[in-house]
Each structure stands twice: as C-alpha cells, then as structure tokens.
Amino acid sequence: MRRYLLYVAKRLAQFFLVVFIGISLTFFITHLTPIDPVEQMVSSMTAFGNTSPEAVKMMREALQELYGVQGNLLEQYFTYLSRILVLDFGPSLSAFPTPVSVLIERALPWTIGLLFTCTMLSWLIGNMLGGLAGYFRNSRILKVLGAVAMGFHPIPYYIIAFVLLILFGYLWPILPITGGSGQNIPQGFTFEYITSVLSHSILPALSIILVGIGGWFLGMRALVSNIVTEDYVLYAELGGVKRSRILPFYVIRNALVPQITGLAMSLGAIFNGAIIVEQVFSYPGLGRLLIGAVYSADYSLVLGVTAISIIAVSASVFLIDILYPLFDPRVQLT
Amino acid sequence: MKPETGGNDQLRGVKRNSDPVLRVTGLRAYFNMRYFGIAREVRAVDDISFIVRRNEIYGLAGESSCGKTTLIKTIAGAIRPPLEVISGSVEFDFGKRRVSIYEAAPEEIEDIRWEHLSYIVQGSMNVLNPLRRVRNAFLDFAFRHIGKSMPEFQRIVEDHLKRLHLEPSVLEAYPHELSGGMRQRVTIALATVCRPEFIIADEPTTALDVVVQKSVLAMIREVQQEIGSSMIFVTHDMAVHANMADRLGIMYAGRLVEEGRTADVFASPMHPYTAHLISSLPRIGDLSIKQALEGAPPNLSDPPSGCRFHPRCPLAMDICRRENPTLTTLAPEHRVACFAASPKVKPSGETTGSRLEHAEAMQ
C-alpha cells in the first residue's frame, strides 16, 4: 500500500510539472506579443468618444493592475502564477464585470458532460469492435467496419462537424444544430429540458465519436492481432480453455491495458476536438467561450479558458494514471 | 534412492501395459508459404510413425530445427496455417476414450485437452497470463474437468501443489512475481492437476540453470510415476534423455532415423548421427577431442536427395545419395533407418523431388 502511495505522489509531481510548464507557456506566449493589451484596450475604449486625459490615465492604471503588467517580467510572472493558484482570472472584458471564473463555471459542465460521454463511448465501442475484429480476422462485417473506421479517423474534427452541420442543418434538418438546449426551455430536471439537452448534444457528440472510434478500433485491432500470438493465449488454447473465457480474459483484457495508457495520451487531442466541435454547433461549452473571447478581444477570458483547459486535461490524465495499477499488476510502483 | 535410468518396471506404481496410448502413422506436415508471388514448402515432418505405450516416457532427440517441435505440435493438434498435415494420422487411446486428432470434431478435441492430453512448454515461455493470478490459471484450465464444487476444487489443487513440494501461497501470486524456475514448476503442476493420460513436454528444462533443471526434472519424474501417464519428452540434451526416457527416438531433418530402448541406443547406436550425438556427451576421464560434424542441418525447403543425412555422414555410400532408407527393426525394440547399419534396410521408394516446381506453377 505504501508503494502505491509513493506512486501516487510521483504522479502528482508530474501533474504539477505539466500544469506548471503549460501555464508558464501561456504566460510567455502572452508576453511575446508586440501588442500591448492595455493600450489596445484603452484605444478601443476611447475610440468612440472624448475622454478626459485623467480618466484615460485612471483607466490605464486600473487595466495595468488587472492585467498584472506592472513591474518587470519576473514580478509579472509571479503575480500571474499566484493568481492562477487561486483561480483568479480577473473580470471578463467582454462581459464586464462578470469574473472570468463565473463564465468558465457556467461553460465547464457542458464541455465536461460532452467530453466525458463521447470519450467513454468511443473508447468502449471502438475497443470492443476493434477487439472482435482483431480476433475474428475473417469476418466480413468487421472488415467493412474497419474500412469505415479507417475512412473517418484521419479527418479532423472540424471537417466532420462541418459536414454533419450541412447534412443535418440544411439538407435534412431533423436535429438541432445550435445551442445546448432549446431557447425557451428553462433549466431544471424536467423531462422537457433533459430531452432538449440530449437532442442538442447528438450532433456534437456524433462528430467527436465518429472520429474517435476509428482510432481506438484500429489500435485495438492491431493489439489483439498481436496478442493472439502471445504464448499465454496459445497455451490457453492448447489447454482447451473455452473461447468464451479466452476472448474476454486473455485477449481483450490484456489488450485494453495499453489502450488505457493511450486514453491518457489522447485526452489532449480529444479536448482539442471537443472545443472545435463546440464552436461549430454553438454548444455552450469552453470551446465557444474561447473562440468568442478571441473575436471580442477578451484577453482575460482567453487566458482563463486556456489555463483551465490545461489544468482540466492534466487532472484527467493524473486520474487515469493513478487508476492504472489497478488494471496492470506489473506496473513498477517504485 | 531412485535409479538414474528410466527403465525399471517393478519400481513403478502402475503396471506397464503394452497398449499404445499414442499411435502416429505416416505423419507428414509441411509449411506452405506464399509471399509476394513466391511459394515455398518446408517439409518439417516427413513420414513419421511410432507408438508410445502406457506409463512410458518416450524421449525425442535431435538438434534444433530438425522438426521436433513441429512434430509434437502436430501430435497435440496445435497447428495452424501455413503448417498443414498432408497425410497420416495421430490416434490416442486414453482407455476410456479413443480420439484420432485429425478425424475428430473440434469440440471433441477441446474436450480431451488438459483432462487427457496436456502440454508442458519451454522454461522461457510466458505461458501464464500476466494479468491473472496463478489460481485463476488453475480455474481456467482445470475446473471444468475436475467437476467438483469450488471449495473441493480448491482443496484438490492445494493438495496437488503440496505433493509437488510447492507452497499453496503461490496461488495468490502474479506470474511476474515468480522466478523462472518457480514458474516452470507451477506450469508442471498445472499440466498435471487433472491427471492426464498423456503429457507432452517440449524442452521443459531448456533456458533454466542447471541447479533448477535438476529439481524440475525430478519433479517431472515424480509426478509421471505417481499419475502413471505417458509422456513425450523433447530435448536436444542427450544427458537429460539418459536420465528420463524409457525409449528414445532420434530425429534428423524431419525424419525418425533411430528408435529404441534408451539403454540400447546409448550402448549400441546403429545410426551414425546417433553415434555422434552420444559421443558428444562428456564422460569423466574421457580426454579425447570431440569432433564436430561437418556441414550444417539441411534446408527443409530444399532437402538433400535420398537419405537426408548423407552430405554429413562419414559412412555415406552411393545408395544413400539416391534412396531414402526405411525405418527397419534390426533388434528387439530397436529400429534404424540407415543403409550402412544393415543390408536388411531397404529403400522406401519415395520421391524426394522438390514440390517447388509444382508450387511455382500455381501462381
């Protein structure tokens, strides 16, 4: 047990390292800019009217404090880090004075709900089908499925989302293509609301799942084809162990283990896909928030969403990492 | 103190019966491969016939790539394309059941596995599922054959382990937590828990260090005597054969070249290849320099004509280049396939022309 706790501690250290590097990267990117965000803000705010110089000066100072651009680079860096630690991203500039954290709070459940469901579904279904395809190599249906998976997998999320949008939005408008739920339906645990949420999530979910399933399918199929030639599988067959036992316990279970690692590694990419898909379907998650923030030059919001994305994905990877030894007893816990 | 040679009837628990448990007749198994338009046929097992009796250990000797492993895989019915059985039969008689491997239905064969026919593999192979504890392996392989309730099954397994000097706690371990020798012992326990009538052992002590080898061999001998099962024991190590086998079969290039009681084969080998194998064993006090056989084992996709050993044989005659010798009984229980051993050995009349031309034609 103690070894496991040591393992968790190591993974936790990795988690902090990742977040630290990621956040620092964002800091450096924002400070690379030849544009001064404060000046930009000031100029856009004073563009439409006459403002007294004192007011401009006050605005500038306030903004500078808000952005944390006072002091030299190192001071700014530490101010930045300390703010992130308490998840204080300042107020959103496009939705002034709503704090960024509130906006993120509203959007996060949508993204997490979408992501979690889609990832789980595509991982499970993709792996199951891929496992069967790897084991029953001569099955016609599975071969066809494989070709379809190969067709969808390399296409980027945007294109699939776009195509689905055209198909179901214009050619065959049976599914809603914008929003997270119907416009006039109040939130709450009502049947109406829940079905509305579900129907609005079908297209975004489909975009993510279609692309994702292919990857898991192909990976699992390759893994299983290799595993069926492993010594312990052949021995089990020699030993007359029934196929109904070999397939789940010797083949699939053993092939799933590297796929768990694969899941952790691809969470970043799936997250990317999710925010793009959200943008296409105007789904009220982090993606739409981010893109909208860019369009409205909302500096703190962009920063906030980026930081949260990094933290969220790293935390998920951390979770998967610490659950991994439960699946693979061979893992070195030291 | 048990004798080192495996030859004494009276010391066995079960009376030896001369009914064969295994009868192999005219078995041929070839690899047929096609790659980018080129076809190749490797004659790994070429016309082999022999029997194994009840309660007997039959040793199979020969250098690497002579076809030993392919032969026993074929006997176990564990072959898959491109390896196929071209002709011949493999018949088991387990007393209560008879099964001919290449004529029976797959369900029947699956049924006899482990209960009547089990398999011990090379020490280096990882035959235990790395993600499952050892006790689950016993469950998977043996539970359905033993047919008792779970607690009783548990007890049977533990008793079996204790009898083989293994700690029952080993059941809770994962395979990677056990040493190589330990894993091999567990596998042997696993292969014998259902008390099968026939056990195939494929180089079980290769890749184990000598000290562990000794204890593993002792374990195999002990369990074989207790259960009274018949065994085919494959190894290239002649010293192990001297220790374990009742009868010995020597293979070369996919064919049986000599077969007889171990003591007889060691005392008076009739085939030059056998003589060479035996002379290569070090003996205390023997200071002579060992000679290696010139040449190399033949390429089984393009074997030499006639007797396959003739390119390396010190006694090769003209007839050896043209004709393939038949395995002939020249002494009680002693068969040889060599023209030089005796004029009684006749050619088998078999064409040894390569089937390659035929294969190339079918593109």
Place this chain on the structure above:
Amino acid sequence: MLKIARDLFRYNREFALGSVLIACVIGIAALSVFSPYNPLDTYVVPPDVPPSWAYPLGTTSRGQDTFWILTFAMRNTLLFGFTVAILSRLISLLVGMVSGYLGGLADRVLMSINDTFIVVPLFPLLVLFYFVMRDYMSWALLALVMASLGWAYDARLIRSIMMSLKEREFTRTSVFSGMTTRQIVLREHLPYVLPIVFSTTLNNINWSIGLEVTLSVLGFTNLDTPTIGTMIFWANQHSAMVSGVWWWFTFPTLSITVTFIGLFMLAVSMNEYIDPRSRLSRMGGTTS
C-alpha cells in the same frame, strides 16, 4: 527502395489506394503554376456562378474561379503541412534518439517534458498565440510554433525504438570497437529509425494540415493567402451555405478529405510493412 514501393503497390491495397489519392492531390496542387489568375486578386470573374463549362468548379462570391483558387489552396496547405512535419521531425528525432540512447536522468527529464507536450491541449495554446500576435501572424511563424509543439508523440515512438536497439548485439559491438556515441547513433541506429520516422511524418502532415484548416476556418491565420482553411472561412463569411453557393466549400472539403485519407492509408500500410510480425502473417505464417 523503389522495389519495395513497387511490391507494396502491387500487393497492399491500402498503399495502392493511398498513393493514387495522394498523386491526384499533388497533381491538383501542381496545376497551380498554370493558373491564369493571381491568387490574391479578387473579383476577376463574375461571382457566384455554378459549375459549368466555362468555370468547371464554379466561382466564389469573391469573384474568383473556384478551381484555380483550389489549386493554390492545395499547394499552400500541402506545403505548410510538409514544412511543419519536417521541422517537428528534427525535434522528435533529436529528443527521441538522445533520450532513448542515453537513458537514465537525461531520459527521465526529457520524457517528463515530452509528456507535458502530449498532455497539454495544444489548440487553446495556438488560439492564444494567434490572439496575442494578431496581424503579426505569418505562415512561417505559425509553422515554427506548430513544429515546436507537435513533436512529442513521435519522440516517444523513436525513443522506444532506440531503447530496444541499444540492447541489441551490434550496438555493443560498436561500442567495444570504439565508435563514438554520435557515430553509433548516426550510422548504426538511424537506418532502423528512419522507416518509422517516415510513417510518423505522414501522420504529422495530417495533423498539421488539420490544425491549419481548423485555425483558418476560425479566421485565426493570414486570410489573404489561399489555403483550404481560408477558402472555407471566406465561404462561411459570405454565408455560402445559406445562399446556396455549395461549390465554394464542398470542393475544398472534398479534396482535403481525400488528402487526409490518402496520407493515412500510406502511413498505415507503411507501418504494417515495417512491423515484422505482420510481415510474417502476410506471408501466410504465424509467429508462434
């Protein structure tokens, strides 16, 4: 080399299909040199004309011939993807080979950094990058940034190959014979690593093109340069979907989809060819 390609083409369906698709795509891109119009000009032909004899793929709402713009778009997109892939290969190779061969502390440090780049979602970072650079964003800069972000996954692959090579006999022989580390890595190990690098390059091209298209569609790149992404962006800007100018976004979408599938098939078939186990099973054998 050529013989391998020829054999693959004949016997591996995916490779054949992939090669054909990519050949078509490159052909389209190559046609851009014959374009009668300057790609940066707008309103040179009557806008919104559906596909017809005069304009085989129609014209856009910005008064450009869809076909000729498409050729430029393909060319720019492909060039971009290729550049990013090559640049990131350099980093992947460096990190992977150093980390795999040296092992120990260097390996652990490099891999920790590597895993960071795998885990961190790159898209928000790229968006942030655009946000702060705005008009200073150029294609070269974007390529540089993407290359410096997209090397992590493949570095790990290369590292595992290096680790297995390190244990092999010929490495020890080389060390004993007095070759320097640099010599061993470059002369002995590189030939083993290159095939994998080749197939990861193909995948990386897919990845970078995908990202470029996505960023451009959202308007986050230099919108005057014709690329597949910017084409779709302008189509959206002019509400092509609603106004029925379907040819403006359908053809770029189609051609880029063909590109993705083609590259992917090439990569998959190369991978299968390299993997010795699958090679054996293709010969009709098993690995037992």
